[in-house]
Amino acid sequence: MHLEAPVPEIKVPIIWVLGGPGSGKGTQCDRIVAKYGFTHLSSGDLLRAEVSSGSPRGKELTAIMERGELVPMEVVLDLLKEAIIKALPDSKGFLIDGYPREKEQGILFEKNIAPVNLVLFFDASENTLVERLLGRAKTSGRVDDNEETIKKRLHTFNTHNDQVVQQYPDKLKKINAERNVDDIFAEVTTYLDLLVA
Known part of the structure; x- marks a missing residue:
């Protein structure tokens, strides 16, 4: 394990x-x-940045x-931890995007970094997601945006995500992501306003 440095106490929402x-x-x-001025940390972005840093x-x-x-898992956790420590002096809160991908990652995060305050799960049916991703594929040119690959990615996501979601029943807010962007955000703000109050 690489997690030697202790994390300073985090007093802002995660x-x-x-x-x-x-x-x-x-x-x-x-x-x-x-x-809200939160710090947005995407595990994928952090990995890509680390790779391109050489x-x-x-x-x-x-x-x-x-x-x-x-x-x-430890590497992703290290990158998140370093990014959190670096941003901590000026941050009003942390949005950890696309993490944890599986139950074990969530356990490790809470043990080594800090407890999570809120889990926002943007829930949409598989059909909706496939449709949206295929729509995106027309313009994105991403190789992983074809129907077969998309269905595989969704299956992998759902399998692991169910375990994560079940682990945090008290902190979980399941949001219907089939609606328009404004309605979804209006619901999100009701949860976050309570958190930052």
Whole structure:
């Protein structure tokens, strides 16, 4: 384990943002940041930044990804932890986007960083997500935006996400992500207003 440095006490809210690919959680995160001044941390962005930094750890990650293997949980946790510590002096709260992907990651995060205050789950049916992602594929040119791959990604997401969601019944807010962006955000603000009050 790499988690040597203790994390200073975090007195601002920590929110996990969950939702399948295409659930619109990125859009909602942008709005939350604009309104509440929270720090948005995406585990995927942190990994990509580390890889492009060319650091020894980045090179190690590149090799893992090229072999098509999953990045070890501890590495993702380390990157999140470092980003949180770095932003802590000025942050009003943390939006952790796309993490935890599975139950064990959530347990490790709470043990090594801090307890989570709120879990926002943007929930949409598989049909809606497939439709949205295929719509996006027309303009994105992303290789993983074809129907077969999309269904695989959604299946993987749902399998693990169910376990995460079941673990935090008291902190979980399940949000219907099939509605328009404004209605969804209006619901989000009702939860966040209570949290920052």
